[in-house]
Amino acid sequence: MLQRSAAIFGPRRIERDWHITAPQARRREFSRKAGVSELVAQVLLNRGIADESAARGFLAPAFSALLPPETLPGALEAARRLVSAVRAQRRIVIYGDYDVDGVTATSILWHALRLAGADVHCYVPSRFEEGYGLNADALERLAARGAQVVITVDCGVTAVREAQRARELGLELIITDHHQRAEALPDALIVHPTATDAPPSPNADISGAGVAMKVAWAFARELSGSERVQPEFRDFLLEATAFAALGLVADVVPIVGENRILATHGLRHLCHTRNPGLRALIGASGLEGKARYDDYDVGFLLAPRLNAVGRMGHAREAVELFTTADESRAADIAGTLEQHNRKRQSVERAIVREAEDMVVHRGFHRDGCRAIVLASREWHVGVIGIAAARMVNRFHRPAVLIALDNGSGQGSGRSIRHFPLHEALGACRQHLQSFGGHAMAAGVRLSADAVDGFTEAFQQQAAQRLTATDLRPRLTLDDEVELAQLTPESIAPLARLAPHGIGNARPKLATTPVELVDAPRVVGTNGAHVQLTVRQGAVYRKAIAFRCGEFADEFAERRHFRLAFEPIVSEWNGRTRVELKVVDWKWVDPAAPRSGIRAEAPAEVAAEPAPTLGL
16 A cells, blocks of 8 residues: 655645625515525525525425426336236336435335235345346346346436347336436336436436336326325325435435425435334434434435445345334344444545545646546445545545456546536446446446556546636635624524535535634544634634544634634523534635625535435
């Protein structure tokens, strides 16, 4: 392993460009008409929500506003075929994916079909032995075991050869997916928001679990013979929103429009779910007893434990957790997930350390290089996606990490704004055996001999598509405030904007210059975090910068700065106060005249940092 450079890996911080959105001219009037605080009005206007009706729909998403199943191309035909298969007692296999979106999508369809008395089974491929998506060997095994209908969830839209093999085996194949299609489509019934010749869904950004939810809804209507489904299916669909919310948040799709409705109602149902697996997972994650769950709970606590089993073991256990497990078995599986997650964290730390050293050793962090490609025979294929995300966060460049084994490589990539990863990989296809994914996350397969050629081609794509400005991270902030404005009464209403994600970033604000009071306090394991007390005149506020303990001495020395932060309302000993969760800072010379950093006009609000999930 390469030696770490103290000069590079001492206290380190990427300088980010701040863009503070200019005060919206009509926010006071909008605040009055919409019945919200001026700060909430500012954030809503920043998100493009400019009329009172849209504001009400955003702040109180109505379940009745969900798009009906017929707006998802292929959903009604899939429902008709599934009802026919159930009534004929044909054996149905749900072919899922090993990430959270695939596991939850599989669970939704399994419960819907079981409720109808179907002979239904689940199949999840091994990440290590089979890889992502449909594979012909698995289809042959399923056919030999008596499968007659195979319905995919969260995969299959690029499986042209596999669909042909399914037809040769006499399998009826239904594909439900949301990933980007290839040039040719499989010869099968396809349920997809945008891939077919049918008019596209108004919700092009639905996740795999969202697609499964729509198919289950259409199935319930077809079985009930009416748009008004039978009571047991109505109860099931409401319960299934909890699974849909897990998939939506974990897959990092935009949490706007219909996705926001599903996420909002699903997170509410998560609080009182009757599913033994969900309850066991919540308990193992330390979240039992919470009055409400949010996108953070899903993205950073629940989803990583589900993903860990697919990364370190086999995702069939996660599917079993949500489908057939009783309370005792669910508790056992949840414990196993916790063990896998701890192991995943340890392996991840080792890969990230080595990858960071390789980036510096090879100069991939320098201005002349605009993309990162790394490969190693020592890396665990289940964790390279998380490590790629860490490289993007650390160096702000598109990154592909490849695990090599027996002459072959399996890679996972993450991207930045203005670099559509799937499209860039398509331009490098001559070096790849296969690839798939999205603009921001994708997976590849290639031979070990092709790594050098792929690296050169991928870096050429980055050089052509990205500018030096693109490589400088941007932090868009919703407003600039004085400390005196940060009161529980002004900040608490921001909670109505949750859940957050792409398209609806967690509100972030900037302070005017503040002064440090007393010495910074280093807290957490190994002094990982730093607590600050800051003031403006006679107004004091507490702040905490997570994973920034190494900067405590610099804060103590320089003392004057501006903070970019997320406001938090906390309660302690019966007292409510506002604290600042620091996301960035800029040093200030107290003797220099103040200069603003505001944007000239409302700017695009940056997405939340993506949880390290997915391919």
